[in-house]
Amino acid sequence: MNTLIETKDLTRILREAVPVALVRDVSLSIGEREFVAVTGPSGSGKSSLLYLLGLLDRPTDGTVTIRGRDTALMDEDERAAMRLVNIGFVFQFHFLLPEFTARENVEIPMRKLRHLGRNEMRQRASDLLAALGLADHLDKRPDQLSGGQRQRVAVARALANDPPLILADEPTGSLDSQSSEQVFMILEKLVREQGKTVIAVTHDLEMASRMDRRLHLIDGRLTMGAATGDFRSTHEP
Amino acid sequence: MRLIFDIALTHISGRGRQTIVAMLGVAVGVGFSIAMAALMQGGQDDFVRQLVDTMPHVQVTDEHRTARRQPAEDLFDAAAISGLRPRDDRRGIINPTAALSWIGGWIPGRFAATLKSQGVMRYSGQEVGAVVIGIDPQAEPSVSPIIGDFKAGSFAALAAGGNNVVIGDTMASRLGAKLGDTITAVSSEGLSRRFKIVGLFHTGTTARDEGETYVLQKNAQILSARPNAINEINIKLDNPNAAPTVARRIEAELGYKAVAWQEANESILEALVVRNVIMYTVVAAIMLVAGFGIFNIISTITHEKARDIAIMKSLGFTEADMRVLFVLEGVAIATAGTLLGWALGFTMVYALSLVHFEISTTGREMTRLPIAWSTLHYLIAAAFALGTAAVAGYLPARRAARANPVDIIRGAA
Numbered sequence A: 001m002n003t004l005i006e007t008k009d010l011t012r013i014l015r016e017a018v019p020v021a022l023v024r025d026v027s028l029s030i031g032e033r034e035f036v037a038v039t040g041p042s043g044s045g046k047s048s049l050l051y052l053l054g055l056l057d058r059p060t061d062g063t064v065t066i067r068g069r070d071t072a073l074m075d076e077d078e079r080a081a082m083r084l085v086n087i088g089f090v091f092q093f094h095f096l097l098p099e100f101t102a103r104e105n106v107e108i109p110m111r112k113l114r115h116l117g118r119n120e121m122r123q124r125a126s127d128l129l130a131a132l133g134l135a136d137h138l139d140k141r142p143d144q145l146s147g148g149q150r151q152r153v154a155v156a157r158a159l160a161n162d163p164p165l166i167l168a169d170e171p172t173g174s175l176d177s178q179s180s181e182q183v184f185m186i187l188e189k190l191v192r193e194q195g196k197t198v199i200a201v202t203h204d205l206e207m208a209s210r211m212d213r214r215l216h217l218i219d220g221r222l223t224m225g226a227a228t229g230d231f232r233s234t235h236e237p
Numbered sequence B: 001m002r003l004i005f006d007i008a009l010t011h012i013s014g015r016g017r018q019t020i021v022a023m024l025g026v027a028v029g030v031g032f033s034i035a036m037a038a039l040m041q042g043g044q045d046d047f048v049r050q051l052v053d054t055m056p057h058v059q060v061t062d063e064h065r066t067a068r069r070q071p072a073e074d075l076f077d078a079a080a081i082s083g084l085r086p087r088d089d090r091r092g093i094i095n096p097t098a099a100l101s102w103i104g105g106w107i108p109g110r111f112a113a114t115l116k117s118q119g120v121m122r123y124s125g126q127e128v129g130a131v132v133i134g135i136d137p138q139a140e141p142s143v144s145p146i147i148g149d150f151k152a153g154s155f156a157a158l159a160a161g162g163n164n165v166v167i168g169d170t171m172a173s174r175l176g177a178k179l180g181d182t183i184t185a186v187s188s189e190g191l192s193r194r195f196k197i198v199g200l201f202h203t204g205t206t207a208r209d210e211g212e213t214y215v216l217q218k219n220a221q222i223l224s225a226r227p228n229a230i231n232e233i234n235i236k237l238d239n240p241n242a243a244p245t246v247a248r249r250i251e252a253e254l255g256y257k258a259v260a261w262q263e264a265n266e267s268i269l270e271a272l273v274v275r276n277v278i279m280y281t282v283v284a285a286i287m288l289v290a291g292f293g294i295f296n297i298i299s300t301i302t303h304e305k306a307r308d309i310a311i312m313k314s315l316g317f318t319e320a321d322m323r324v325l326f327v328l329e330g331v332a333i334a335t336a337g338t339l340l341g342w343a344l345g346f347t348m349v350y351a352l353s354l355v356h357f358e359i360s361t362t363g364r365e366m367t368r369l370p371i372a373w374s375t376l377h378y379l380i381a382a383a384f385a386l387g388t389a390a391v392a393g394y395l396p397a398r399r400a401a402r403a404n405p406v407d408i409i410r411g412a413a
């Protein structure tokens, strides 16, 4: 299996009056087509780890390597370009731009990247939304959609530029169980059918158990799941 | 870019009322700047035009700028003589015929020679001090500042036989004389001569209307006992801006003081520059106020949209994209404001151009405000507005673009 993203001794310390270690010495390697759960108690650094993996935050120490490229050497613009092409984020809260319709929101990353023509972008946005069961909601603005629908639009937006890596921070955290299940199945299908790598933070151990692999964090340290094939999620900590 | 523009539009239309206030701020600033510039420029143009119209463009007098070199200075190296004043030469400009024909040979314009002297006008016991100006009735009209101001008669009437004079209406009323009456002129030499009034003028300048009298050159020469003398040459040029060059050449050749109108009015022209500096300072101040409005709204939007900025950065937008976004919003508001301000400015200038008012108590002199119509004013106001808006947008934009998206995403979740 090809490695997609790798970290070595990844550490993020907040330099406050009393320094706070968000993530400590995390070394891991995640391959293509992996469906990875990140678990741990609240405040254990799951979100912090995800921000580092997604190049939204810079580590205090250690490295993140994506597709063989060391991101520590990149400037902000290169990191932004990397996010645009290789990474799709889904957050707990949908974070759609409120003034734009579902389709327009999905088009935004494509319009930024500009690999497609105007009509192709429209078509792709419609297709992505339709595949997530939103064919009837293309022209609705976020405030006209339910929580589950918004989250699916956010997933479609994350997929807009067809990135190999999807990072999801408690994507079902604010949804009812039915919507949660729906979004979970969508993420699972991305891995199984489209060959994406999905790394998702979740509190739901039942969900985590249905994923390929589980990274467990306590106080910013990885306690299991460092390498591919390590600790399958069937092994409880 | 189109995408950034679309996003910018949603931001400003989402703050409709504040956008309109900021836009009106710019519009009022641009409008008033244009109106003020039109008035100030108009006043200035009008003023300079009057200067150029009423003054000789170059005036050559029988004076020298420096005292003649003294024989002692020629003889002894060590001799230094100070405190000398150039002497009044009763002969006026030496060799006037040669001087005039030399000037006539190359000057791009018209000229006339006069003899000016001091005197007194008398009529039925009244006496008024006067400048007696001896003119050539053929040449004078082409350079005279009063040619358009005759109420009765003309310069040509001077040559109509007999001894004739043209005087201002104020002098006439002070003397109690009217057209056709015969008044007595007495020169500073004590000579007197009787003249019939064949012309009256009213220029609106009291010194002229009360003090200037025009007679034939020959009569002026007789009256002041200076046969064939002239002491002033007035020149009107086709291009008034050439006056300094022409004056320098005449002075170099003839040795007499030749003053261009720009030199004669140097302090006034300098005051006009100061006026313009003041005007642009006021325009800048008005725009600064308008800039606060824009700064205010862009700051508000960057705070309100902090979450959207974070999410856009997470999607792969750069900090530069975010800066462009908010600068664009500021500039878009300023552009709308500028267009509105142009319309406002045009309307105000048009309205001002319709204003009539009366200066003289007799109600005779109806005057319009001097207005300059210039596209430059519109462009300058727009440049000020857009420049201010770019800065006013850039400051909050830079801050917002730098913010760490992680802090915002954490806070918003």
Ligand SMILES: Nc1ncnc2c1ncn2[C@@H]1O[C@H](COP(=O)(O)OP(=O)(O)O)[C@@H](O)[C@H]1O
Binding pocket: A014, A020, A021, A022, A040, A041, A042, A043, A044, A045, A046, A047, A048, A049, B410
């Ligand atoms: N800006 C901050 N200042 C102080 N503490 C912070 C800051 N950001 C996060 N933390 C703390 O760092 C720890 C890790 O946070 P986080 O990565 O969000 O954990 P998780 O996602 O696992 O709940 C938490 O204890 C959190 O309170």
Ligand SMILES: [Mg+2]
Binding pocket: A046, A047, A048
């Ligand atoms: Mg978290």
